[in-house]
Amino acid sequence: MEPIFCTIVPPHVLDKLARNEDQALAEPARRTLERDAALRTRRRLETVSAIGPVPAGAPSDQPARTVYDAKHRTDLPGRKVRAEGDKTAKDLTVNRAYDGLGATFELYLKAYNRHSIDDSGLPLLASVHYDESYNNAFWNGEQMVFGDGDGEIFNDFTISVDVIGHELTHGVTFHTANLEYFGQSGALNESLSDVFGSLVKQYALQQTADQADWLIGAGLLAPRVTGVALRSMKAPGTAYDDDVLGKDPQPATMDHYVRTGRDNGGVHINSGIPNHVFYLVAESLGGFAWERAGQIWYDTLTGGELSTTADFAAFAALTAASARARYGDGEEYQSVLKAWSQVGVATNGGAAELPHQTPAPEGAQPPVHG
Structure with missing residues (x-):
């Protein structure tokens, strides 16, 4: 199975918004729905090719982050504006995306000894300022993409670090259980x-x-x-x-x-x-x-x-x-x-039998930001 196209704002929320009588609210939602539908269709038709190679050898304990600026266009990934180890950018959206990628990498590494999304050090990529008044953020199987929101209903989608962790975890799920999206x-x-x-x-x-x-x-x-x-x-x-x-x-x-x-x-x-x-x-x-x-x-x-x-x-x-x-x-x-x-869900007493698990890593180090 190919990676799915996953958005943080559910379609039912955008559907409701798109039917509003106030066109200033409805139009960005309609455009977002149309863009999402086109991207979802493209995802089904394309074969997945990673942007950037997976590092050879043992995976590093450091992330490999790159943030791009789409400049309100839809061509991905856009212009590279911050790479791993670069100094803080002037654009707060760029820095939030960079830090969010790092925070996600840190949780998986420190808590579960997992090296990035695929456990092999996959580079973490993100594009910000996607499209005009785009009311969503998504993982497309290759990278994170963030809209700026319309400013009326939704703010900049890099504001919530859990949104970044959410979308990147779709990649983790793809590389592990690959749960069908239905x-x-x-x-x-x-x-x-x-x-x-x-x-x-x-x-x-x-x-x-x-x-x-x-x-x-x-x-x-x-x-x-x-x-x-x-x-x-x-x-x-x-x-x-x-x-x-x-x-x-x-x-x-x-x-x-x-x-x-x-x-x-x-x-x-x-x-x-x-x-x-x-x-x-x-x-x-x-x-x-x-x-x-x-x-x-x-x-x-x-x-x-x-x-x-x-x-x-x-x-x-x-x-x-x-x-x-x-x-x-x-x-x-x-x-x-x-x-x-x-x-209201029965567990059958945990009837599924699993092999013995190794102990969890002791403690957790504070995450690395910037």
Whole structure:
């Protein structure tokens, strides 16, 4: 399977916005939807070719970042404006993209001993200032791309480091479980990006689970919007309630699971359910969420047992099995069982059997920025 084209703003949000009577709000959303549709089609037709070679030999413990300026055009990657080790740029958007790539690299390296997206030191590339008033950010299988937003509904998409972590994690998922982007497997794909996107932010800020906001895209919504973010893992369905965007449709439990043919079967909507499970596990265990809770999810994603078409029940059983394999039958395993039960998904007691896991790396070093 080829890498999927993944955007941070769900189509249902842009659809709602595109139907607004105020053309100043509707037109950028329509153009964004059209651009996304064209890019998605192109992604299916193209074969993937990495921009820049993967370094030979043992992967480095340092990232290989390059940021480009698209200059409000759509030709990628654009003009190179900052490479690894270059001094800080005058453009804050460039620096935020550079730092976000670094923060994501640091989480995966320090917490999970993973060397970049593919675990082989893949260079991390990003283009900023994409198109005019482009209301999205995306991973296209090769690089990150950020719009500046329209300034009315959405701000600059480099503002939220968790958005960068989210999109790059789609690359991690492609190189590991490669979950199909439809229905429950697609919702798991989205949820894993939210989980590790949130962990990137928490790691960068050195926040414990009880200190974190558990929001995806905090700061992206412009002041006129009644809302705090695109999604809430702590309380799915509460991220926004706005006269233009409508109400956040994410469910927190299977009782409110949304059956729809849109958005690839609701991948951005029903991801609220496994998102909430991770929050519940992290909250129960306390401390730094990237350690035990994150380790369980990372083991599940990378362990080789996760089917490309896995549904919530299969993923639940594997997280329970991963918790038991690494930590035994203690509080980690019990927290996973309880959390899935709370949202209405059976784990079968973690019936999936996994090989014994090596211990997680001890401690975590502060992330390197700039």
